[in-house]
Amino acid sequence: MTDSVKTLCPYCGVGCGLEVSPPASTTHATHRDSQGKPIWKVMGDRSHPSSKGMVCVKGATIMEAVDKDRLLYPMMRESLSDSFRRVSWDEAFDRIVQQIKTVIQTQGADGICMYGSGQFQTEDYYIAQKLLKGCLGTNNFDANSRLCMSSAVAGYIQSFGSDGPPCCYDDLDLTDCAFLIGTNAADCHPIVFNRLHKHIKKDRKAKLIVVDPRTTKTAEASDLHLAIKPGTDIDLLNGIAHLLMLWGKIDTFFIDECTQGFSQYAEIIRHYSPEVVARRCNIPIEHLEQAAKYWAESERVLSLWSMGINQSSEGTAKVRTIINLHLMTANIGKPGAGPFSLTGQPNAMGGREAGGLSHILPGYRSVKNATHRSELEQFWGLKPGQISPNPGRDVWSMITGLERGEVGLLWIAATNPAVSLPDLVRTKSALLQSPLTVYQDAYYPTETTAYAHIILPAAQWSEKTGTMTNSERMVTLSPQFRPRPGEAKADWEIFAEVGRRLGFTQQFQFETSAEVHREFVQLTRNRPCEMTGMSYERLQQEGPLQWPCSETETEPEIETKETGLLSSWFKNKAGQPPGKRLYTHLKFNTPDGRARFAAFHSKGLAEPPDENYPLVLTVGRLYGHWHTQTRTGRIEKITKMHPNPFIEIHPKDAVKVGIQDGELVEVRSRRGSAQFPAMITKAIAPGTVFVPMHWGALWGNNTEANTLTHPEACPISLEPELKACAVQLIPVSSLAKESLVEEYQNSLTVELASMSR
């Protein structure tokens, strides 16, 4: 078909290529939505290097949601109790600009906060950084990646000297042992998982290990499932390291030549004997030994992880402890091996490249680095010292800043914090205290709309042109191929207009996203995420490109005596020359080129279960739904697939609490409560319960998982422990009895009191 368009799936970080073709309303074979309206047809793009024509149900049905319940015009209100009235863009911009000026005068630039999203395109991210961190001079830009990938970011930076997943999807076909920890890839990164699973089935020798307290679809497909107690990952990882040491299955050549800090690490792991580890993790010793054996016997081990690792009060330590295993066994920089974080959102990677967290700057630069700041000030035509040397507020400190009256303007875009932030009771009451909240979304309403004074209609995927980077560093161009509804604008256009109205006309003279992209890639020159070789033209003509990608095609391979020696050693060992991977020359981005071992003991959960709250609640995802359902809740095929929320409970725990399958259960934590029908299943470890995150206030009745969770975060990455909090369960039927008894008792007290008067 000639008029089809190649683009990228806007859902998950796998980053599958899509080929969409327009509705041919004259033929009866046209794809239609549930109301019978003809819609664009979606197919997998066979020429996309990351997905080779594959798509999952989310990508395949995306077109059914793009036209429903869209926010069409800017709207405004004075206070949250008023109703919205339609306003012009002019009026909305004036109000925002006026507030920015007022806040700068009264509170300083740090009174302004923006909370963005891994669902931005890179161009949106970049312009937001230029506006906030450059022109306004506050680093208070954070993104929902804080809840998602920030532990992986911190782990890579500390272990390798720079962010950036070192592996690529070809490794899925080449590994001898895939070690999946804290990831349910079968449901959440299905196309990555399918590729891996195909390889595991074909290559009988290749092994799949899954570490997850739940028997997920991913775990069901494994050769070995370690159903550890939540929060005991570091015990397990150090336990594996201990056995590898005992058995001499380590690579001393690599450790000596390419790393630092091994002896401190060895001091730590000696404390993790199999007996101790098996007990703490609550798994059979044989499972631990088997996992270590698979590591020991495999020439190439590939670790994959996501939220079961990152969303933890020791998230960075967990990531670094995974990397330790790769360093001690030289499982990095060669095909089929390496530590590979699976990125959650479609462009969380692009966000990292563009500096989209409160402690980083575009081009993998750091707020704390004076050279980095001055490079940007010069490039942006700003005065020296304009960029603040202090990391800005992470999202949770935006919430606490609201509580303390330190935030004068909160600007939210492409995320739905009234569902996805921890401790929702507290989060919502902080949002109610915001003097002015601007909220930019494609849909209306979402749960966050209720907390906004100004809502701005965002053009979404398919209505704007921009780039996104997937987990394997592959950049794909997403072109606009449909008109924008109503008065919707691209996020970057909105940011740029505010910049111009504030007087930064020089800085925001962009007419197209191609111009934004052209400027941004200049900032990646000679940086680890170099993309100067990428342009819209090249991406259009040649298709997706992977970074590093410089203008000069020839990779500068400076073969020092040391690296020359090492890469030939590696070639022999792996039998294959290094390909599209980072660190193939075994030189890391640290000052001395060596990777760093990390010596971390296990700390366990921030809120361990106790007598009152005896169970650990974990919260995650289902195959069909995407986060807060703004799109997938409007797609019939998906709502039929997952009609209701539920709570997974092990039969032993169900008996203890007296709950029948299907019965409504109240879940209580120290912060709030919610209710879910019980799903009694052995797929969850005893002592742990699971609920999906997808049912916010607009989609269910008292089914918000995050009313229960707490904001305790990793001290390094500041990523909250969204994966675990302590809860108690009460059957709702006995609640009624409980409250009846209580009411009766109360009435008696009142009666007695009145009699004694």
Ligand SMILES: Nc1nc2c(c(=O)[nH]1)N[C@H]1C(S)=C(S)[C@@H](COP(=O)(O)OP(=O)(O)OC[C@H]3O[C@@H](n4cnc5c(=O)[nH]c(N)nc54)[C@H](O)[C@@H]3O)O[C@H]1N2
């Ligand atoms: N279908 C679907 N796919 C998605 C998304 C979606 O909303 N829907 N969202 C995307 C995004 S943004 C993200 S971040 C990813 C998330 O992808 P995943 O991380 O794979 O998904 P989750 O379900 O959040 O959590 C993964 C697993 O962590 C396990 N876990 C909980 N606690 C622990 C622990 O202490 N240790 C270990 N080892 N495991 C633990 C849970 O049991 C769960 O099975 O998915 C992306 N893909």
Ligand SMILES: Nc1nc2c(c(=O)[nH]1)N[C@H]1C(S)=C(S)[C@@H](COP(=O)(O)OP(=O)(O)OC[C@H]3O[C@@H](n4cnc5c(=O)[nH]c(N)nc54)[C@H](O)[C@@H]3O)O[C@H]1N2
């Ligand atoms: N307990 C618990 N909580 C969690 C998690 C968990 O595992 N457990 N996971 C966390 C993680 S990893 C994540 S990533 C977050 C996700 O949480 P959110 O980011 O809050 O979830 P989404 O539903 O993806 O929200 C994205 C919003 O952006 C809008 N949108 C889409 N495209 C565009 C666009 O181009 N421009 C604009 N302006 N808007 C657009 C959508 O309509 C939608 O409202 O949740 C976090 N919260």
Ligand code: SF4
């Ligand atoms: S695996 Fe992810 S990127 Fe691929 S089609 Fe599914 S949701 Fe889209």
Ligand SMILES: [Mo]
């Ligand atoms: Mo995420």
